[in-house]
Amino acid sequence: MRAGTRLGFVLLIAPLLLWLVLLIVIPHVDLALLSLRERVGVGEYAVSMANYRTFLDEPLYLWTFLRTAVMAVLATAITLVIGFPVSFYIAKIARGRVQSALFLLCLVPFWVSELVRTFGWMILLRETGLISGLLQWLGLTDGPVEMLYNDAAMMVGLVYTSMLFMVVPLVTTLESLDDGIIEAGYDLGGSGPSVLREIIIPHAVPGIVAGSIVVFMLSLGNYLTPTMLGGKDSLWFTELIYSQFIVRFNWELGAAFGFLLLVLSSVIVWAMLRLTGQTLEKTMGSA
Amino acid sequence: MKHSTYLTCAAVLTGSLVLVQPAAAETLRLLTWGNYAPETVIAKFEEETGHTVEVTLSNNEEMIAKLRATGGGGFDLAQPSQDRITGPQMEFGIYKPIDLSQIDESQFIPSMLAATKGNTTVDGEVYGVPHVWGTSGLVVNTAEAPDVTDYTDLCDDAVAGKVSYRLKRPTLIGFAFAMGMDPFAAYDDADAYTEIMEKVGEKLIDCKPNVKAYWGGGDELMNLVRSGEVVASMAWDTGGWKLNADNPDITFVAPEAGALGWIDTFVLPAKGRADAAAYDWINFVMQPEIAAMITDTAGNFTASKGADEYVSAELKARYQASFPPEAVDNIKWYPPVPAGLEAIEGGILDRVKAAQ
Amino acid sequence: MSAPDLECSALMKQFDGVTAVDDVSFTVPRGSFFSILGPSGCGKTTIMRMIAGFLEPTSGDIRIRGGSVIDVPPNKRNVNMVFQHLALFPMMNVADNIGYGLRRKRLPRAEIAHRVDAVLERIGLPGIGPRQVAELSGGQKQRVAIARCMVLEPDVLLLDEPLGALDLKLRERMKIELKALQADFGTTFVYITHDQSEALVMSDRIAVMNAGRFEQLGNARDLYYRPETAFVAGFVGDSNRWRGRVARVSGGIAEMQADDGLTLRAALRGVSAAGDRAEIFVRPELVLPGHDPADLAGCDNRLSGEVTDILFNGAASRALLRCVETGTVLEMALPQSGRFAGLGRGDRVQVGWAADQAACFPERGTDAGLAGAG
Numbered sequence A: 001m002r003a004g005t006r007l008g009f010v011l012l013i014a015p016l017l018l019w020l021v022l023l024i025v026i027p028h029v030d031l032a033l034l035s036l037r038e039r040v041g042v043g044e045y046a047v048s049m050a051n052y053r054t055f056l057d058e059p060l061y062l063w064t065f066l067r068t069a070v071m072a073v074l075a076t077a078i079t080l081v082i083g084f085p086v087s088f089y090i091a092k093i094a095r096g097r098v099q100s101a102l103f104l105l106c107l108v109p110f111w112v113s114e115l116v117r118t119f120g121w122m123i124l125l126r127e128t129g130l131i132s133g134l135l136q137w138l139g140l141t142d143g144p145v146e147m148l149y150n151d152a153a154m155m156v157g158l159v160y161t162s163m164l165f166m167v168v169p170l171v172t173t174l175e176s177l178d179d180g181i182i183e184a185g186y187d188l189g190g191s192g193p194s195v196l197r198e199i200i201i202p203h204a205v206p207g208i209v210a211g212s213i214v215v216f217m218l219s220l221g222n223y224l225t226p227t228m229l230g231g232k233d234s235l236w237f238t239e240l241i242y243s244q245f246i247v248r249f250n251w252e253l254g255a256a257f258g259f260l261l262l263v264l265s266s267v268i269v270w271a272m273l274r275l276t277g278q279t280l281e282k283t284m285g286s287a
Numbered sequence B: 001m002k003h004s005t006y007l008t009c010a011a012v013l014t015g016s017l018v019l020v021q022p023a024a025a026e027t028l029r030l031l032t033w034g035n036y037a038p039e040t041v042i043a044k045f046e047e048e049t050g051h052t053v054e055v056t057l058s059n060n061e062e063m064i065a066k067l068r069a070t071g072g073g074g075f076d077l078a079q080p081s082q083d084r085i086t087g088p089q090m091e092f093g094i095y096k097p098i099d100l101s102q103i104d105e106s107q108f109i110p111s112m113l114a115a116t117k118g119n120t121t122v123d124g125e126v127y128g129v130p131h132v133w134g135t136s137g138l139v140v141n142t143a144e145a146p147d148v149t150d151y152t153d154l155c156d157d158a159v160a161g162k163v164s165y166r167l168k169r170p171t172l173i174g175f176a177f178a179m180g181m182d183p184f185a186a187y188d189d190a191d192a193y194t195e196i197m198e199k200v201g202e203k204l205i206d207c208k209p210n211v212k213a214y215w216g217g218g219d220e221l222m223n224l225v226r227s228g229e230v231v232a233s234m235a236w237d238t239g240g241w242k243l244n245a246d247n248p249d250i251t252f253v254a255p256e257a258g259a260l261g262w263i264d265t266f267v268l269p270a271k272g273r274a275d276a277a278a279y280d281w282i283n284f285v286m287q288p289e290i291a292a293m294i295t296d297t298a299g300n301f302t303a304s305k306g307a308d309e310y311v312s313a314e315l316k317a318r319y320q321a322s323f324p325p326e327a328v329d330n331i332k333w334y335p336p337v338p339a340g341l342e343a344i345e346g347g348i349l350d351r352v353k354a355a356q
Numbered sequence C: 001m002s003a004p005d006l007e008c009s010a011l012m013k014q015f016d017g018v019t020a021v022d023d024v025s026f027t028v029p030r031g032s033f034f035s036i037l038g039p040s041g042c043g044k045t046t047i048m049r050m051i052a053g054f055l056e057p058t059s060g061d062i063r064i065r066g067g068s069v070i071d072v073p074p075n076k077r078n079v080n081m082v083f084q085h086l087a088l089f090p091m092m093n094v095a096d097n098i099g100y101g102l103r104r105k106r107l108p109r110a111e112i113a114h115r116v117d118a119v120l121e122r123i124g125l126p127g128i129g130p131r132q133v134a135e136l137s138g139g140q141k142q143r144v145a146i147a148r149c150m151v152l153e154p155d156v157l158l159l160d161e162p163l164g165a166l167d168l169k170l171r172e173r174m175k176i177e178l179k180a181l182q183a184d185f186g187t188t189f190v191y192i193t194h195d196q197s198e199a200l201v202m203s204d205r206i207a208v209m210n211a212g213r214f215e216q217l218g219n220a221r222d223l224y225y226r227p228e229t230a231f232v233a234g235f236v237g238d239s240n241r242w243r244g245r246v247a248r249v250s251g252g253i254a255e256m257q258a259d260d261g262l263t264l265r266a267a268l269r270g271v272s273a274a275g276d277r278a279e280i281f282v283r284p285e286l287v288l289p290g291h292d293p294a295d296l297a298g299c300d301n302r303l304s305g306e307v308t309d310i311l312f313n314g315a316a317s318r319a320l321l322r323c324v325e326t327g328t329v330l331e332m333a334l335p336q337s338g339r340f341a342g343l344g345r346g347d348r349v350q351v352g353w354a355a356d357q358a359a360c361f362p363e364r365g366t367d368a369g370l371a372g373a374g
Helices: A002-035 A050-057 A059-093 A096-111 A114-125 A130-137 A151-175 A179-187 A192-221 A224-233 A237-247 A251-276 A280-286 B009-017 B039-049 B060-069 B086-092 B110-119 B151-155 B169-178 B190-210 B218-226 B237-246 B275-285 B288-298 B313-322 B325-329 B341-354 C044-052 C094-104 C109-122 C138-150 C168-185 C196-202 C220-225 C230-235
Strands: A037-041 A044-047 B027-032 B052-057 B129-141 B163-165 B211-214 B232-236 B250-253 B260-266 C006-015 C018-028 C033-037 C059-064 C079-082 C156-160 C188-193 C205-210 C213-218 C240-250 C253-258 C263-268 C277-282 C288-290 C301-311 C318-323 C329-333 C348-353 C359-362
Touching: A002 A037, A002 A251, A037 A050, A037 A251, A050 A059, A050 A251, A059 A096, A059 A151, A059 A192, A059 A237, A059 A251, A059 B341, A096 A151, A114 A130, A114 A151, A114 A224, A151 A192, A151 A224, A179 A192, A179 C079, A192 A237, A192 A251, A224 A237, A224 B211, A237 A251, A237 B060, A237 B341, B027 B060, B027 B275, B039 B052, B039 B275, B039 B288, B060 B086, B110 B129, B110 B260, B129 B169, B129 B218, B129 B237, B129 B275, B129 B288, B151 B163, B151 B169, B151 B190, B151 B232, B163 B218, B169 B190, B169 B232, B169 B260, B169 B341, B190 B211, B190 B341, B218 B232, B218 B237, B232 B237, B237 B250, B237 B313, B250 B313, B275 B288, C006 C044, C018 C044, C018 C059, C018 C205, C018 C213, C033 C044, C033 C196, C044 C079, C044 C156, C044 C188, C079 C138, C094 C109, C094 C138, C109 C138, C138 C156, C138 C168, C168 C196, C188 C196, C196 C220, C205 C220, C205 C230, C213 C220, C213 C230, C230 C277, C230 C359, C240 C263, C253 C277, C263 C277, C263 C301, C318 C348
Parallel strands: B027 B052, B163 B211, B163 B232, C033 C188, C033 C205, C079 C156, C156 C188, C263 C359
Antiparallel strands: A037 A044, B129 B232, B129 B250, B129 B260, C006 C018, C006 C059, C205 C213, C240 C253, C240 C277, C253 C263, C277 C359, C288 C348, C301 C318, C301 C348, C318 C329
């Protein structure tokens, strides 16, 4: 009987363990080892911290790293600010078919690949694109307007790509908030802002944190959007990793970059959890 | 060196799962450029030999990265450029020598075959034979930017905000030639090469405000030029000829400093399992009629002897317009890239990218 | 005399053309416990939400202490509400929950702490301020929810079926506690419920509501003993009910030929003439048993029945009888004297009741919401 339960447990846990070990632990150990290697000659390698030193010595790498982190945080914040009212509307105000239709609208962009989505934005924003054409047609500008290849375009793309991942956990947590509690807030003398501040936001914190973590990680790890919409000044850290691995054949430095990105996202997520007094278990449970 | 570069991971996966076929009919897993293996050619090949062909499209860097990741496995035949064979082979050992007795050398243009053999020899073994060749230079809208005749003309005020190029090594090399230096001569001298590259880097940083966007894929460039957002760009000859078909003002211009010539080759990955099929494919596509079919889809000429006769007159006309005899003589052929050169170029490109 | 705490006049609310509340008027004097009793969907919640300010009446007026509050938003009305599921703020502890309204009034921190302590003392839960809401028992939550409102000293406290979620035993206790709290605070309570025993036990006055209208407004005794409509007779307390056609009317007594064949007499309520459809209601405790017809000499209505079941429930024990002549089932309270304690299934028994202890109303058609006989 006991042996039977144990066997059952092992069988149940085996796929998860296999997945963790094969796809997460082993590649990361490999990455860590790779990042500690230095090429000393043709086909010759030695253990050293040279790759990490290169990262610290080259202002471009450090600057790109920080810029990526700041932009990803900013994209997360913007997504939250836009996503919160949208989620509130879907969870609490819209009813029945309107509710499902709105939810579906958030989902629609994900029916096409990220590449197509990004191309869509390029068609809209480029100099010969729709928006530029519309502005000229309306007589608001004299010549074509280039809206592509800058940080704002990149931010638009990142926020658009991430919106669903913010809205889903937010809608879930907001739906779990009893309407009576919001009404009680008003009934006891609360105004809109104070109900939002004291009741709705504290209740939604697990959803906010869960959504923010996902959006932050997605933005930080995004490659296509910054490259295609950001243009010549995009400077995104994943681009550096890609070029080290693929273009420069410098896997060692690429691995070091990959590891630094992992550390960065872990630190920021940890800080976010600490700041909001949440735990990972609680947050992921709510999402 | 060709265009679209989207990874076909699925193809890699399925490729590695296919079981070993009997020697007579093998599955050839071909890692190549877009348009180098047209459907019609594959169908003909499969019909004649009984082999099946699975194509994965890629570019130089990704081909090497993929083969490096598997130690030279997952594919039976690959087509990197001839200058990118000896370096990665010495460094990573991802290819195996070609058994020249299996290849019908009479089908090749002798000078091109000899040059490629020489450039791909490591420790006395030949690793590559030539397939498709072409050049990169400038694509110019001659109506809007008639004065662009060399790489450095892209930095003129007259075309400010309307030019494009890639942030990759051909740009560095092209600019170096246009600035009166010879980077190929400095290939084996890291210090001299670094010095040249630093000068080119400064030029590119100064030139940055002129650039609309650094293009990444061929389709992206075609869009930029076709829409008129870009009037001059560094590009491959075939891209210019394709645009010329739509708009006669746009064409490929061989720069004064010389177009950069490349040859894409056939190489055998170290862990390839279908060598017989690979040799069959090489011998098959080098037949003049087949080579001409590839030229018609890819736009580039091949190292197949006598294939020119079968190529469409239109394509020949465009080629002759872009390449008067003196321009052909001026083509700068890429010598083999020594290992480690990419690191020097990478640092420069990073700096250009970061400059504000 | 000052204005009543709450006064609703000709209150009307329509949703998309459906009338939820239809011309309702009532006043609630200061310090009283007023209940609105009705089946679910009768419109009582709509009235409450209009008083609280979450809904705007289609027409009519609501006055609190004499002043109309029609254009006053909920957070500015001196009316507070205890929600059905209490709606305590789970993200705050007990003291913060109770202090929430005071913070909105921007009272000094010390003053808030003092008032919170005082009200906790008053509800008999001193010192639980730092506890989390989730740690409280059902009864404690109930009292905290009331304290959270009472600390604001509202003119009127609205309670929306607050006992619904409690188990039976606790509910019985909370009824008494709630009544005591109301008496202690002296605040006007408006209580809505579908549970008649809650309304009957606690209220000074009760409005019975059905289909958007008040059927009857009075104290518990009025509703129980002098129902004015068939709905009230059926909804408040248990009743045996017969439907039939009025045969004769004389001296305030109607004689009705019931559909099951019995001829029954009952005090006439409402207008009924011979030939009209009517309903007769008899409370189980007014049905008297007798061993022989002589015991039932004073009864205008008599029938003999066979006991089909005994529902023992202490002082509230009942017997179910099947009428021998017609097969109709009726319910009878067992006398507390214990005289019929030996009654068992299958026994024959004579029963009867006086005509003036039964009530005859004009039939209102079939109503699913009716807690009918048996």
